[in-house]
Amino acid sequence: MTTTSIPRATSEPIIEVTDLHKSYGGRAVVNGVSFSVEEGEIFGILGLNGAGKTTTVECIEGLRKPDSGRIRVAGLDPVTEHKAVTNVLGSQLQESDLQAKLTVREALELYSSFYARPLDWKPLAERLNLTAKLTTRFGGLSGGQKQRLFIALALIGAPRVVVLDELTTGLDPRARRDTWELIEDVRDSGVTVILVTHIMEEAQRLCDRIALIGQGRISALDTPSGLVGRTAGSTVISFTPSAPLDNESLSSLPGLTDVEYKNDRITLSGSDETVNAVISLLVRSRITAHQLRVSDATLDDAFLDLTKS
Numbered sequence: 001m002t003t004t005s006i007p008r009a010t011s012e013p014i015i016e017v018t019d020l021h022k023s024y025g026g027r028a029v030v031n032g033v034s035f036s037v038e039e040g041e042i043f044g045i046l047g048l049n050g051a052g053k054t055t056t057v058e059c060i061e062g063l064r065k066p067d068s069g070r071i072r073v074a075g076l077d078p079v080t081e082h083k084a085v086t087n088v089l090g091s092q093l094q095e096s097d098l099q100a101k102l103t104v105r106e107a108l109e110l111y112s113s114f115y116a117r118p119l120d121w122k123p124l125a126e127r128l129n130l131t132a133k134l135t136t137r138f139g140g141l142s143g144g145q146k147q148r149l150f151i152a153l154a155l156i157g158a159p160r161v162v163v164l165d166e167l168t169t170g171l172d173p174r175a176r177r178d179t180w181e182l183i184e185d186v187r188d189s190g191v192t193v194i195l196v197t198h199i200m201e202e203a204q205r206l207c208d209r210i211a212l213i214g215q216g217r218i219s220a221l222d223t224p225s226g227l228v229g230r231t232a233g234s235t236v237i238s239f240t241p242s243a244p245l246d247n248e249s250l251s252s253l254p255g256l257t258d259v260e261y262k263n264d265r266i267t268l269s270g271s272d273e274t275v276n277a278v279i280s281l282l283v284r285s286r287i288t289a290h291q292l293r294v295s296d297a298t299l300d301d302a303f304l305d306l307t308k309s
């Protein structure tokens with residue numbers, strides 16, 4: 001098999017997407033998306049269902065042809081230099097891409113044969129807990145086992161970039177955590193990861209930066225903590241007061257963005273300043289706060305806040 005040799009160690013971003021547009025039947029689903037990804041990053045793409053995430057990554061993979069815009073993967077055009085891009089970029093397959101009769105071992109051997117310098121699939125299968133399933137046919141695997149096989153096949157060609165679309169959907173909590181560790185190891189070995197996910201805990205733990213896509217455009221691009229910091233109420237304080245609190249004093253607390261009352265419990269969203277002020281208010285009013293809890297907003301809160309229509 002002939003392969004195109006790819007120049008390594010470039011100071012250019014490994015992925016560059018500039019003003020990407022894609023429509024289906026005249027409806028724009030990607031509408032001017034631009035971003036770049038540095039080598040060795042885990043770059044997350046988040047957004048509501050139908051926001052245009054998969055269309056964007058499929059354009060990067062060269063599986064869809066953009067209507068306009070420019071994409072480069074390690075300096076290559078994914079459409080006109082597709083073969084060369086497949087030597088640099090590994091992606092998670094869709095279920096329909098594998099024959100039901102193929103065993104796990106056959107799939108791993110077959111996909112290894114596609115690459116000039118594949119990884120040794122045995123440790124990879126071990127790492128993904130697939131060793132006991134090597135003789136099982138694809139059609140006989142559970143959803144989570146199929147998902148783990150797809151991850152192995154995405155990594156088998158020792159790619160410089162791996163695109164993982166809904167990486168851990170369908171995995172049990174143990175398999176999910178193991179997969180996260182594997183992805184961190186993959187990143188530590190220098191591979192760039194593009195991660196499309198709806199699991200905020202996954203994005204918060206793994207991603208160096210996140211692009212939030214809304215209606216075909218990037219609505220925010222930041223680190224996970226940067227996105228959380230943009231959330232209106234980045235600190236949440238909840239308590240049950242020992243006596244009723246004056247509504248007016250509560251609603252005039254500095255930095256307050258939201259107040260919720262549920263039964264006797266009060267939940268305030270705001271900033272550190274709000275926390276200090278409510279504590280002073282409680283002391284002044286000689287009211288005790290039972291079950292006082294203070295927590296930072298999460299990426300989940302940020303996502304809900306930033307995608308609110």
Ligand SMILES: Nc1ncnc2c1ncn2[C@@H]1O[C@H](COP(=O)(O)OP(=O)(O)OP(=O)(O)O)[C@@H](O)[C@H]1O
Pocket residue numbers: 024025029047048049050051052053054055056
């Ligand atoms: N081949 C296609 N033909 C027509 N419309 C399509 C096609 N592929 C996707 N779409 C539409 O384009 C829009 C964006 O789809 P896309 O799959 O990119 O969204 P997504 O952000 O990945 O969504 P999800 O989170 O649900 O996977 C959706 O409204 C979808 O129905």
